[in-house]
Structures are given as structure tokens and as C-alpha cells.
Amino acid sequence: MPEPTPSPSPSSSSSSSPEAVPERPHTGHGFGRLLVAVYGLLALAATGRSILQIVEYFDRAPVPFLLSALAAVIYLVATIGLARGDRASVRLATIALTVELVGVLTVGAWSLADKAAFPEKTVWSHFGQGYGYVPLVLPLVGLWWIRRTARAGAAADADVARSAH
Amino acid sequence: MLQPLTVVLLVASGVLGVLAAHHLLRGRLVDDPLIIVGAVIELALLVQLVVGLTKASAIADGAERATFIAYLFTVLLVIPASVVIAVKEKTQWAMAVVLGGALVVAILVARLQQVWSLNA
Numbered sequence: 001m002p003e004p005t006p007s008p009s010p011s012s013s014s015s016s017s018p019e020a021v022p023e024r025p026h027t028g029h030g031f032g033r034l035l036v037a038v039y040g041l042l043a044l045a046a047t048g049r050s051i052l053q054i055v056e057y058f059d060r061a062p063v064p065f066l067l068s069a070l071a072a073v074i075y076l077v078a079t080i081g082l083a084r085g086d087r088a089s090v091r092l093a094t095i096a097l098t099v100e101l102v103g104v105l106t107v108g109a110w111s112l113a114d115k116a117a118f119p120e121k122t123v124w125s126h127f128g129q130g131y132g133y134v135p136l137v138l139p140l141v142g143l144w145w146i147r148r149t150a151r152a153g154a155a156a157d158a159d160v161a162r163s164a165h
Numbered sequence: 166m167l168q169p170l171t172v173v174l175l176v177a178s179g180v181l182g183v184l185a186a187h188h189l190l191r192g193r194l195v196d197d198p199l200i201i202v203g204a205v206i207e208l209a210l211l212v213q214l215v216v217g218l219t220k221a222s223a224i225a226d227g228a229e230r231a232t233f234i235a236y237l238f239t240v241l242l243v244i245p246a247s248v249v250i251a252v253k254e255k256t257q258w259a260m261a262v263v264l265g266g267a268l269v270v271a272i273l274v275a276r277l278q279q280v281w282s283l284n285a
Contacts, residue, residue, distance in 0.1 A: 029254065030258050033251075037265060037266070044239060052235065056228045
């Protein structure tokens, strides 16, 4: 994997090209594109799954199905927040990712402790085992990325302030 | 389902994945060969959609049939979305997105075949 450069460069081989227009680090650029793509895919998968579950057999297991729907909304918010990348969107994405992390940990533990409550799989049951544990790893990666981008942004602002003097 | 079509799709996504990995290592961005392979996959997926929809009634279970049809449509979105994202990105992450997209197409095609063979 190449170095995740938050500052976009014209081509990968010349990361410090002089003609590159310096741009503020953005949660939706560089590595963020992959993150947005994965979140978008999970949003799609969770939305599809919850619609199917709620329409076809809601009576069978309402709790997991409502959790699937909640997960779908959170993934959607995270996708849009990271892709937009302005201050308010990133804050929203941070909240969504935190809820996601708490959700996957709680539901994961709950589904192991009380198997009867989860006759049907959700994205979060068994810590996201059905999705290759992606739902567990993703919020951690996402929160790390938001933090990293914010720090790089602060550093860039400091540079601008220094060069203005 | 049409087994030859599934094989073609899996091979084509493999080719796209290898091409994206090659471009990633060489520091290249989206180019014509990548678009052409992506377009071939998309065409094959459209054929799969038509074939799948005409044959979907063979799946007796309603929920499984809905899943099957949902997958048929969902898989169409992956390559266009990956390419759009990749075109906007000017670092190697562009190719990482395409590589991921190729992998997802392969997984969804395999899942489609699985749903089909278990229920029809």
C-alpha cells in the first residue's frame, strides 16, 4: 500500500511536486476515497438487507431488523459526512462512527451472550463476523483517519499563518 | 444461472483486479485499458441482469428471490461508482478503489451463483 498522503499530489510518483496547488487535507480525498467507497457499499448492503428483512419477515425478529435499519442510517451518514469533508460534515461523521463502534461492540457482545435474541443475523451481530469483521474494524480506521486529517489540517493552517507574517 | 457467464464475469473481474494492482504499483491512474475492461464487465453484468430476471421465477422462496433480484441490480452500481471515484482521485488510492471494486463484483457474482444454486 502506498503512503496515505492526505495532501493530494498531481501524481503518485512526485508527492512534493512544486506546481501542486496546496490543498487542505480532506476526509474524502486520498485514502479517504477508499473509506468512502467501503462505507457506501456497507450503506447499500445494510439498507438492502434491512428493507428485505422488514418487508418480508419483520415478525420473526424485530430487534435485529431494527438494528439493521439503524446501521444502514449510520453508514449512510458516515459515507456522506466523510465524502463532503467540511467541518460540520466531519463532526457528523465522527458521531456516526462513534455510534457505529459502540453499536458493533454492544450488539456483538449481546448477540454472543443471548443467542435467542438474535435468531437472524444483523451487520453487527457477532462483531460483524458475517461481513468479515469489516463492521468492527471500519469505525476504528475511520476515526483514525478523521483524526489524522484534522491534525494535518491544523498543521497546514499553522503553515499558512506563519508564511503570512 | 448461466454458468459460462459467471465464469466470464469472475475472470473479467480478476483481470480488472490485476490491472488495477499493476497500475497501483506503477503509480498510474485510470486509463483506457482499465475503462475498457470495466465496460466489458458492465456489459456482461447487464446480460446477467436480463438472464437473471427472466429466470428468477425458478426460485420458489420469495425472500431468496428478492435477494437474488436485489443482487442482480446492486452489482451493476459497483464498477461505475468505483471508476467515478477513481477518476477524481489523483493518487494511488484511485487504483485501490478500483481493486476493491473488482473484488466486490467477484464476491457479488459468486453470491448470486450461490443463491441460485441453493434455491433453483
